[in-house]
Amino acid sequence: xxxxxxxxxxxxxxxxxxxxxxxxxxxxxxxxxxxxxxxxxxxxxxxxxxxxxxxxxxxxxxxxxxxxxxxxxxxxxxxxxxxxxxxxxxxxxxxxxxxxxxxxxxxxxxxxxxxxxxxxxxxxxxxxxxxxxxxxxxxxxxxxxxxxxxxxxxxxxxxxxxxxxxxxxxxxxxxxxxxxxxxxxxxxxxxxxxxxxxxxxxxxxxxxxxxxxxxxxxxxxxxxxxxxxxxxxxxxxxxxxxxxxxxxxxxxxxxxxxxxxxxxxxxxxxxxxxxxxxxxxxxxxxxxxxxxxxxxxxxxxxxxxxxxxxxxxxxxxxxxxxxxxxxxxxxxxxxxxxxxxxxxxxxxxxxxxxxxxxxxxxxxxxxxxxxxxxxxxxxxxxxxxxxxxxxxxxxxxx
Amino acid sequence: xxxxxxxxxxxxxxxxxxxxxxxxxxxxxxxxxxxxxxxxxxxxxxxxxxxxxxxxxxxxxxxxxxxxxxxxxxxxxxxxxxxxxxxxxxxxxxxxxxxxxxxxxxxxxxxxxxxxxxxxxxxxxxxxxxxxxxxxxxxxxxxxxxxxxxxxxxxxxxxxxxxxxxxxxxxxxxxxxxxxxxxxxxxxxxxxxxxxxxxxxxxxxxxxxxxxxxxxxxxxxxxxxxxxxxxxxxxxxxxxxxxxxxxxxxxxxxxxxxxxxxxxxxxxxxxxxxxxxxxxxxxxxxxxxxxxxxxxxxxxxxxxxxxxxxxxxxxxxxxxxxxxxxxxxxxxxxxxxxxxxxxxxxxxxxxxxxxxxxxxxxxxxxxxxxxxxxxxxxxxxxxxxxxxxxxxxxxxxxxxxxxxxxxxxxxxxxxxxxxxxxxxxxxx
Numbered sequence: 001x002x003x004x005x006x007x008x009x010x011x012x013x014x015x016x017x018x019x020x021x022x023x024x025x026x027x028x029x030x031x032x033x034x035x036x037x038x039x040x041x042x043x044x045x046x047x048x049x050x051x052x053x054x055x056x057x058x059x060x061x062x063x064x065x066x067x068x069x070x071x072x073x074x075x076x077x078x079x080x081x082x083x084x085x086x087x088x089x090x091x092x093x094x095x096x097x098x099x100x101x102x103x104x105x106x107x108x109x110x111x112x113x114x115x116x117x118x119x120x121x122x123x124x125x126x127x128x129x130x131x132x133x134x135x136x137x138x139x140x141x142x143x144x145x146x147x148x149x150x151x152x153x154x155x156x157x158x159x160x161x162x163x164x165x166x167x168x169x170x171x172x173x174x175x176x177x178x179x180x181x182x183x184x185x186x187x188x189x190x191x192x193x194x195x196x197x198x199x200x201x202x203x204x205x206x207x208x209x210x211x212x213x214x215x216x217x218x219x220x221x222x223x224x225x226x227x228x229x230x231x232x233x234x235x236x237x238x239x240x241x242x243x244x245x246x247x248x249x250x251x252x253x254x255x256x257x258x259x260x261x262x263x264x265x266x267x268x269x270x271x272x273x274x275x276x277x278x279x280x281x282x283x284x285x286x287x288x289x290x291x292x293x294x295x296x297x298x299x300x301x302x303x304x305x306x307x308x309x310x311x312x313x314x315x316x317x318x319x320x321x322x323x324x325x326x327x328x329x330x331x332x333x334x335x336x337x338x339x340x341x342x343x344x345x346x347x348x349x350x351x352x353x354x355x356x357x358x359x360x361x362x363x364x365x366x367x368x369x370x371x372x373x374x375x376x377x378x379x380x381x382x383x384x385x386x387x388x389x390x391x392x393x394x395x396x397x398x
Numbered sequence: 399x400x401x402x403x404x405x406x407x408x409x410x411x412x413x414x415x416x417x418x419x420x421x422x423x424x425x426x427x428x429x430x431x432x433x434x435x436x437x438x439x440x441x442x443x444x445x446x447x448x449x450x451x452x453x454x455x456x457x458x459x460x461x462x463x464x465x466x467x468x469x470x471x472x473x474x475x476x477x478x479x480x481x482x483x484x485x486x487x488x489x490x491x492x493x494x495x496x497x498x499x500x501x502x503x504x505x506x507x508x509x510x511x512x513x514x515x516x517x518x519x520x521x522x523x524x525x526x527x528x529x530x531x532x533x534x535x536x537x538x539x540x541x542x543x544x545x546x547x548x549x550x551x552x553x554x555x556x557x558x559x560x561x562x563x564x565x566x567x568x569x570x571x572x573x574x575x576x577x578x579x580x581x582x583x584x585x586x587x588x589x590x591x592x593x594x595x596x597x598x599x600x601x602x603x604x605x606x607x608x609x610x611x612x613x614x615x616x617x618x619x620x621x622x623x624x625x626x627x628x629x630x631x632x633x634x635x636x637x638x639x640x641x642x643x644x645x646x647x648x649x650x651x652x653x654x655x656x657x658x659x660x661x662x663x664x665x666x667x668x669x670x671x672x673x674x675x676x677x678x679x680x681x682x683x684x685x686x687x688x689x690x691x692x693x694x695x696x697x698x699x700x701x702x703x704x705x706x707x708x709x710x711x712x713x714x715x716x717x718x719x720x721x722x723x724x725x726x727x728x729x730x731x732x733x734x735x736x737x738x739x740x741x742x743x744x745x746x747x748x749x750x751x752x753x754x755x756x757x758x759x760x761x762x763x764x765x766x767x768x769x770x771x772x773x774x775x776x777x778x779x780x781x782x783x784x785x786x787x788x789x790x791x792x793x794x795x796x797x798x799x800x801x802x803x804x805x806x807x808x809x810x811x812x813x814x815x816x817x818x819x820x821x822x823x824x825x826x
Contacts, residue, residue, distance in 0.1 A: 008425050010762050051684035055748035058755035082755055086401060116693060123700035126647045226645035226816055228536035262478045274529030277537055295537055327478035334481045337500040341428045
């Protein structure tokens with residue numbers, strides 16, 4: 001159990017986390033389990049009573065979620081609630097304790113509620129597929145990670161829903177109870193809550209191994225829709241994982257290309273050519289993948305793709321301002337400095353250090369970022385290999 | 399419940415008329431500064447003294463895009479060198495520009511003050527931005543939630559400019575000129591009309607001194623403050639129902655209710671708004687036992703919500719859902735609005751506590767706190783009064799408010815999948 005004691009924040013945050021293998025066969029069942037665990041408990045056995053209990057506990061937010069960490073699937077139960085000393089209500093801490101105990105220990109897994117969870121997840125998946133940007137990303141990941149875990153949709157699959165039975169979800173729950181977990185806490189906690197978690201969820205560091213994406217030959221897919229503009233998502237293999245010596249250079253490269261306010265893609269594709277409203281990059285860090293996303297008119301797609309390649313080539317050739325690089329590094333460092341103002345960021349940094357088996361403070365990370373050079377970036381940019389490209393395009397004449 | 403909110407706030411009005419509100423969050427590295435302009439998408443006709451000026455739709459938003467130039471360059475780069483980021487938002491009745499940093503706040507603050515109070519546009523910069531704004535328009539145009547809202551406002555209002563999109567239409571965007579933007583700027587961007595809000599971990603006195611010093615470079619140039627002129631608006635909705643088609647898989651529907659609410663001042667408008675929303679939350683969220691039946695019968699199954707906005711110049715309720723059966727959803731909503739079911743004591747207590755908690759959390763949300771402070775200043779309301787407003791609301795107040803409210807003026811908007819259009823055509 002890791003506790004960061006602080007009175008800085010209005011809210012206390014508790015996160016209990018489990019790691020299991022990310023598997024295409026069980027991902028939909030895990031999604032259903034999380035929905036069931038979030039919606040009701042033995043004591044709060046209706047949506048109405050659960051919603052009323054959360055609201056009455058000063059709008060406490062408690063629920064389950066999942067997230068991919070490379071080949072691992074993280075299942076998390078998180079609660080955020082206003083600090084008891086700010087509320088001045090003698091019963092409040094007991095309310096929180098009850099909510100936490102109910103959510104962690106008293107699930108209500110029934111056939112009736114499973115059917116409801118399936119119906120809601122089905123609607124959610126239809127909704128996600130309907131959104132052009134989300135659909136393009138799913139398609140790109142599917143073809144980039146063909147045959148490996150990157151292709152697994154974290155939200156689950158429509159085609160799996162009918163075949164999942166209550167026993168499958170119960171089996172996931174039993175597995176969850178036997179998995180190692182870690183408990184992270186940020187805030188000022190009362191003794192009763194600390195005692196309960198120390199006894200029941202003491203936790204220990206979660207271990208995992210990571211493997212960088214190695215893609216098949218470049219894959220591309222194009223879907224047509226009656227939409228106002230086209231969505232483009234490209235996935236690049238970088239070969240750089242968080243333990244890699246070039247990891248901090250990859251973070252800076254991400255900022256330089258599309259994840260900072262002075263990024264090269266934004267400057268060239270939006271500002272110089274007016275081709276789009278937004279263009280950005282993201283890292284899927286435990287897979288060593290870099291994602292470029294944008295929305296543009298269908299007729300501009302070939303130019304946008306060409307310009308993306310030219311921008312990457314410019315980084316390899318070190319053909320950009322030193323000033324821009326310095327600004328990107330400062331922006332990343334500013335973000336790191338701001339972590340101390342956010343309980344969730346503090347928690348994530350702690351967790352990241354733990355799963356990477358490293359002990360590195362924010363100051364050291366900032367130092368590593370500052371020491372990245374143009375040569376480092378050229379080296380990392382030269383490793384970028386376009387693994388997949390997915391585009392959802394407007395029908396001709398739209 | 400008397401809660402001491404964990405912040406310190408001070409405000410001053412400067413010599414040039416700019417109002418400054420600074421909020422200190424001790425122990426935080428972050429600083430966020432927001433400059434607010436009391437004009438946005440609905441400013442189509444304004445009055446300055448005896449003079450009436452007209453602006454094209456989308457003008458406020460287009461100008462917002464053009465404001466980020468300073469000394470011939472995009473100010474984003476200068477801000478990045480000062481370890482800060484910037485953004486802006488154009489709403490219906492206000493525009494705000496903001497910068498934030500976790501480092502020293504002085505240089506970013508200076509840049510904000512300078513770029514908002516300096517207009518640098520040319521035909522080239524205006525032309526360059528057109529494609530970007532058209533792309534932004536396309537992005538919203540293909541979002542069903544956004545279309546649902548816009549089309550409902552179009553049906554509800556005859557004349558009120560909320561019936562037009564903040565971005566304007568592609569045709570409006572294509573025509574906006576340097577002169578249009580200059581006129582809008584001259585009308586509204588005078589320091590006497592602006593409010594500057596800062597939320598910061600840094601010392602307030604030093605920041606006030608710095609702001610006062612910087613603002614000496616920007617004396618007010620106006621003799622009369624500008625006023626927004628809104629056309630008269632009938633109580634009735636313009637159109638009762640509308641159906642359109644998009645490339646979606648599940649239909650969307652929205653019931654818009656046009657309200658005619660009069661309150662004595664901004665504090666009471668906020669109180670009415672809270673009462674309206676408390677009641678809506680009791681009916682269109684899980685705390686209504688019927689909500690479970692709506693899920694069980696597959697009437698709703700994902701997006702479903704209700705919200706209200708009550709202000710001096712408009713009042714509305716929007717109740718929306720993604721549903722397989724839009725007609726039945728509309729019928730259910732109409733029945734709920736007609737029944738005006740009173741809130742029970744238990745549900746009221748839970749909802750009220752949740753709202754109070756939300757007001758306490760506001761203290762740690764830098765951007766929301768700044769944005770509400772800007773909006774509140776222009777409306778004559780202090781967002782830190784929220785807890786007092788909530789303390790003044792009792793169960794019987796809410797139930798009486800709802801009983802006396804006319805919720806009969808409705809417009810419904812339904813978005814159906816394209817397949818249904820193709821089927822209809824095939825049947826024809």
